[in-house]
Amino acid sequence: MTEHEALIEVQRALEEKYGASRVIREPALGESGISLRPDLLVFKDEERTIPFLAIEYSSLSTPHRRTEDIEQVRRYVEKTGAPFGAIVSEDLLYIFRIDQNDELIEVPVSEYPDIGDEPSAGPQPIGSHEIFEFLVARIRDQLRVRGHQQVSKEFAQQLYRKYEADRESFTVDIKGSFEKDIVSLDESIQQRHESYAPDEAPIDSHVLRTVFSVFSNYDLASTSLDIRRKIVDETFMGDFFDREGEKFTTPPEVAKRLVELLDIADGDSVLDPASGWGYTLRAANEYTDEVVGVELNRGVNNTALFFNDLLGKSGTYVTADFLEMALREDSQALNKSTTLSTFAGDGEDSTRPHLAAEFDRIVLDPPFGGRPELGGGPSEEVLEYIDEGKRVQLHEAFLSLALDRLADGGRLVAIVPTISLVAVRSAWLRKKVVQDYNLRGIIELSDAKLFPYLDSRFSLSVIVVDNHGEPTNEFTGVVCDEGSEDELSQAVAQVKNNEGQRIPVKGGSESLLPSELLGMEEAQRALHDRFDNVAPLEEVATQIEGGARRSGEEVEPYEDPSSDISYLKLSADLYEWTTRINDDTPVADSTDVLIGLKGTPGKVYHPGEKVVASSNWAIIRFDSEAEAAVYAAYLASQMGQQQIESMGRGATIQYIPLRRVGDVIVPLYSDSELKDLVEEVQKRRDEYHDEQRDYTAVDFEGVF
Known part of the structure; x- marks a missing residue:
C-alpha cells in the first residue's frame, strides 16, 4: 500500500467516526508567510471552526523522520489549539495530547477520542506493542543526538526502575530529587529480589533519564499482560538486541x-x-x-x-x-x-x-x-x-x-x-x-x-x-x-x-552422534542385504596409520623421476612434490590404499608406486595389490562413501578422525572373487583414463 492509499484509509476511518463534515485533508494553517499543512485535521464542529485532532501520516523509517514528524504535529497542536495530535503509520497509531502548561509534554491516549472528551490526566497504559517500539525508537533517537550509540546494554535495567515506579505509584522528580528517588526504587526492588544489583545500572545515566522522560506518561505496570509478553518476546528477544548486543x-x-x-x-x-x-x-x-x-x-x-x-x-x-x-x-x-x-x-x-x-x-x-x-x-x-x-x-x-x-x-x-x-x-x-x-x-x-x-x-x-x-x-x-x-x-x-x-x-x-550412527547403520543394513560376509575394515587391513607430517621447508618440487619419491598432498597432483625419507617415514605403495582425512575427506587413492602421503591421508595396508585395488574401488563406491561421509566432522574444514576409518564395514571376498573384481576395477579405470589413480573420480556403480 502506498502512502497516498494509506492516508485515504485513515481519512475514511476518521470520517466514519466523526462524520465527513468534520474531517478535512491538508488544510492550510499559519500566518506571516509560515504555512502549516497537517495531513488531516478533525474539528469539533461541523462548521470547522474549532480544531480537535491534528494528524500526520509518517513512515517513521528514520530517526530524522520520526523526530521531524512528531515536532510537526506538536506545532500543529500549538498553532490550532487542538487538544489532540496523532502520528499514524502502516503499523502504528500514536495519539497524544499536549500539556500546554508543562513544556508541551506528550500525554498518551489509547484510541481516537470522542468529540467532547477531556484528555485523561496521569500516566496511561501502553496501548499496543507498536507504541512501545515507537517509544524505544524515540529513546534511541534522543540518545544518538547526545552521542550514545549503544542503548541495549543498560536499557532493560533502566526500564525496570520505571516499571517499579509504576508498580508502586511512585512519582519520580526528574528535575529535582531524581537520584534519591531512584535509590528508593532500587531498595523497593531489593525487598522482593535479594539478588538485584542496582550498581550494574548507573543512576547518573542519560539512558535512565531519557527512559523516564519518554515513558513519563505511560504506566508499564497497568499495561495489559498480552502487550507485556510482546515487549519481552518480540522486542527484547527480537530485533532490539540483534542490532546492538x-x-x-x-x-x-x-x-x-x-x-x-x-x-x-x-x-x-x-x-x-x-x-x-x-x-x-x-x-x-x-x-x-x-x-x-x-x-x-x-x-x-x-x-x-x-x-x-x-x-x-x-x-x-x-x-x-x-x-x-x-x-x-x-x-x-x-x-x-x-x-x-x-x-x-x-x-x-x-x-x-x-x-x-x-x-x-x-x-x-x-x-x-x-x-x-x-x-x-x-x-x-x-x-x-x-x-x-x-x-x-x-x-x-x-x-x-x-x-x-x-x-x-x-x-x-x-x-x-x-x-x-x-x-x-x-x-x-x-x-x-x-x-x-x-x-x-x-x-x-x-x-x-x-x-x-x-x-x-x-x-x-x-x-x-x-x-x-x-x-x-x-x-x-x-x-x-x-x-x-x-x-x-x-x-x-x-x-x-x-x-x-x-x-x-x-x-x-x-x-x-545420531547422523553418523544412523548413517553407518543404514549402510551396514544395505551391506548385510547385499553380501554374505562383512567385517570392519580394521579386521581386513593389516594396518591403518596416518601419513607423514612435513613443513614447507621439508618439501621440494618433484623433478627427477629416477631419484625423487613423490610427496602426495591431498590437493596436489602425483608428481608435484617430493620429500626426503628416513626409517620412520610411512611410505605407501601398490598394496596400500589412501583415504583423505581433511579438506576433501573420503577421497580415495591407490598408489601405483612408492609415495609418501601427507598427514591429511590415512594409509590402509593390505596383503596384496589385488586386495588393495578392490577395496580402494569399494571405498570409492557409493556404499563406501556413504559410510565415510557419515563420519565427517567440522563446520568450516571437513575432516574424518583417523581412529574412525577402521570402523567402515566392508565385504569379505575369496581369492577367486578378488581376481574377478580386479579385472572389473581395472576395466572401469581404463574407461576413465585414471592416470592419477584417484578412485573417487571413477564410477564403480554395478561393480559391487
Whole structure:
C-alpha cells in the first residue's frame, strides 16, 4: 500500500467516526508567510471552526523522520489549539495530547477520542506493542543526538526502575530529587529480589533519564499482560538486541521445547545453572513454582528479574558462578529444598548463596568455548575436581557438575556443541553420561537457524539424560536437517514417546552422534542385504596409520623421476612434490590404499608406486595389490562413501578422525572373487583414463 492509499484509509476511518463534515485533508494553517499543512485535521464542529485532532501520516523509517514528524504535529497542536495530535503509520497509531502548561509534554491516549472528551490526566497504559517500539525508537533517537550509540546494554535495567515506579505509584522528580528517588526504587526492588544489583545500572545515566522522560506518561505496570509478553518476546528477544548486543537467553521456541522434554510435574524442583534472561525458567514456571536460576552476570540477572516481574512469574534467582558454587558445596550436607539461602558460618562464605543438594529437573544451555589453556575455561579448582586434564571446556564442566546435582529419578535436558558427541577430548564426558546415567535421547540440530545469534557454522544438539541408576544400552536419535520450529517440535515428541530410531551404545567413550550412527547403520543394513560376509575394515587391513607430517621447508618440487619419491598432498597432483625419507617415514605403495582425512575427506587413492602421503591421508595396508585395488574401488563406491561421509566432522574444514576409518564395514571376498573384481576395477579405470589413480573420480556403480 502506498502512502497516498494509506492516508485515504485513515481519512475514511476518521470520517466514519466523526462524520465527513468534520474531517478535512491538508488544510492550510499559519500566518506571516509560515504555512502549516497537517495531513488531516478533525474539528469539533461541523462548521470547522474549532480544531480537535491534528494528524500526520509518517513512515517513521528514520530517526530524522520520526523526530521531524512528531515536532510537526506538536506545532500543529500549538498553532490550532487542538487538544489532540496523532502520528499514524502502516503499523502504528500514536495519539497524544499536549500539556500546554508543562513544556508541551506528550500525554498518551489509547484510541481516537470522542468529540467532547477531556484528555485523561496521569500516566496511561501502553496501548499496543507498536507504541512501545515507537517509544524505544524515540529513546534511541534522543540518545544518538547526545552521542550514545549503544542503548541495549543498560536499557532493560533502566526500564525496570520505571516499571517499579509504576508498580508502586511512585512519582519520580526528574528535575529535582531524581537520584534519591531512584535509590528508593532500587531498595523497593531489593525487598522482593535479594539478588538485584542496582550498581550494574548507573543512576547518573542519560539512558535512565531519557527512559523516564519518554515513558513519563505511560504506566508499564497497568499495561495489559498480552502487550507485556510482546515487549519481552518480540522486542527484547527480537530485533532490539540483534542490532546492538548479545542475547543472554535460549531462543524462546527452543526453550519451550527443552521444558517440554523435562516432563515437569507440579512441585518438581527445576534448576537452570546458566539462567541468563530466565526465558527457560519462565517456561518451566508454567508447571511448577520451584524454579531456581544461577547467573554469573549481575546485569543479565537484573534483566531476568525485570522480565519475571513484568510477566508475573515467580522463582528464585541468584548471581553466582555455578561451577564454584557446586564445587564449594560438594562436601556440604544440604537438604533437598530448592530455596537458595546463605551459609550459616562466619566470614566471607557467610554471604555466599548455595544450592540445594539435588534437583528433580535440570535444564542447561551453558556458555560455550573458553579453552582453559587460553585463560577462558574452568578454574584450576574445577579442573582438579573433575580430574580429566586441562582440556576440559566450559560447557563440559557445566554439564558434568549439573549431572552431579540430578536427583534419583530426575531428568536433565541440555544443549551441547555437536562436536562434544564425537570429539576425543570429550570422551570422558560421554562415558559419564552413558555409564553413570541413562541417555534417553539426542536431537541433532544440523542447521543453526533456531539460534540466529550464533555463528551459522556452529552446530548444536540437545541431549536428554535420566538418572535411573542403570547404564545406557540404547537411546532415541533424531536428526533435524531443516532447523525449523516444526521439525524440532516433532523431534521432541519422538524422544518423549520413544518413537524415533533406537541407536545402540557401543561403548562409553564412542561417538554418540545420531547422523553418523544412523548413517553407518543404514549402510551396514544395505551391506548385510547385499553380501554374505562383512567385517570392519580394521579386521581386513593389516594396518591403518596416518601419513607423514612435513613443513614447507621439508618439501621440494618433484623433478627427477629416477631419484625423487613423490610427496602426495591431498590437493596436489602425483608428481608435484617430493620429500626426503628416513626409517620412520610411512611410505605407501601398490598394496596400500589412501583415504583423505581433511579438506576433501573420503577421497580415495591407490598408489601405483612408492609415495609418501601427507598427514591429511590415512594409509590402509593390505596383503596384496589385488586386495588393495578392490577395496580402494569399494571405498570409492557409493556404499563406501556413504559410510565415510557419515563420519565427517567440522563446520568450516571437513575432516574424518583417523581412529574412525577402521570402523567402515566392508565385504569379505575369496581369492577367486578378488581376481574377478580386479579385472572389473581395472576395466572401469581404463574407461576413465585414471592416470592419477584417484578412485573417487571413477564410477564403480554395478561393480559391487
